[in-house]
Amino acid sequence: MVPAAFKDPTYENVYIGESFGPVELVLDDFFLRSYAYALDDYSGMQIIDGLAKPVGYVPPHMIVSDLMQIFLTVYDRDKVVGLHQKEEVIHYKPVPVGAKLTLTGTYVDKYMKRGKGYTVLESIARDDEGDIVVLQRSTEVMRIPDGIKVGMGTAEPERRISPRTLSGSRVATISADTEVGTALRPLTKQVRQAQMSVFTGAEFHKQGIHTNLEIAHKAGLRDCIAQGMMESCWASQYLASLFGERFLSTGRHFSTYLTPIYAKDLITLEGVVANRQIEEGGTRLEVEFWLTNQEGQLTAVGYGSALL
Numbered sequence: 001m002v003p004a005a006f007k008d009p010t011y012e013n014v015y016i017g018e019s020f021g022p023v024e025l026v027l028d029d030f031f032l033r034s035y036a037y038a039l040d041d042y043s044g045m046q047i048i049d050g051l052a053k054p055v056g057y058v059p060p061h062m063i064v065s066d067l068m069q070i071f072l073t074v075y076d077r078d079k080v081v082g083l084h085q086k087e088e089v090i091h092y093k094p095v096p097v098g099a100k101l102t103l104t105g106t107y108v109d110k111y112m113k114r115g116k117g118y119t120v121l122e123s124i125a126r127d128d129e130g131d132i133v134v135l136q137r138s139t140e141v142m143r144i145p146d147g148i149k150v151g152m153g154t155a156e157p158e159r160r161i162s163p164r165t166l167s168g169s170r171v172a173t174i175s176a177d178t179e180v181g182t183a184l185r186p187l188t189k190q191v192r193q194a195q196m197s198v199f200t201g202a203e204f205h206k207q208g209i210h211t212n213l214e215i216a217h218k219a220g221l222r223d224c225i226a227q228g229m230m231e232s233c234w235a236s237q238y239l240a241s242l243f244g245e246r247f248l249s250t251g252r253h254f255s256t257y258l259t260p261i262y263a264k265d266l267i268t269l270e271g272v273v274a275n276r277q278i279e280e281g282g283t284r285l286e287v288e289f290w291l292t293n294q295e296g297q298l299t300a301v302g303y304g305s306a307l308l
Helices: 027-038 061-073 194-201 213-218 227-243 246-250
Strands: 020-024 043-047 051-054 083-091 100-113 118-126 131-143 183-190 250-258 264-281 282-292 298-308
Touching: 020 061, 027 051, 027 061, 027 194, 027 227, 027 298, 043 183, 061 083, 061 100, 061 118, 061 131, 061 227, 061 264, 083 227, 227 246, 227 250, 227 264, 227 282, 227 298, 246 298, 264 298
Parallel strands: none
Antiparallel strands: 020 100, 043 051, 083 131, 083 250, 100 118, 118 131, 183 264, 250 298, 264 282, 282 298
């Protein structure tokens, strides 16, 4: 039974300045293995005594996903029928496996556009020393209004990024000397409902357009869809593999979600080195990336950078 204190997740109920937390997040083995399975990302794992164990630093996207959902400490998670539109993340400090973080969040903006109500949530994760480790800013349509079709590609990217044909060799890592225009090795993800459900909150029996087919059909979708945040997580994994540990302390990335991803889709993430800028402390290299499904349809675009 939903506690009476939980609010109905509607645009009208959101108010600018509404705050959430503090919430403690323990980055223990179970938490990290769950995300590794959900995202098919074992980059932070090693096989120890026959078991996959998290080691070293936490892949940063695993923190961001929980940050984005901090509003569910106040709003009813089973009534959320909305669409994530944009995601911006800044990384300030690597986080070791086993750390405890304190999460807080605030709604900093809300606005109407094309008949849909958008909310903007800014959330921060701090470590035991009180230092900011991750800051994220999430834009979401809180609930899909009646008569509004979803999955029509109406989201507007921060800047125009288009898929392009990449020729020549593809590199797997980049450095301050990597040339602008360098094509990057692609990353592919097979989307599975089981992973979508774990990512969305199967542990908490969460029901919605990502896990419940009946709810998805009522929202006008042909099937359950993956959270847009999963695409950001894949992009973060991609960028972290390119930039290395510097991404954990100087990384930034921005994603815009264009069309839904469904279970059984095969997603390919590609990118190219787009810009180089000299800053205090080094060279900031920027990558533009795009995600397409097996039919060549663009599902998301974005860009990310790190100081090298």
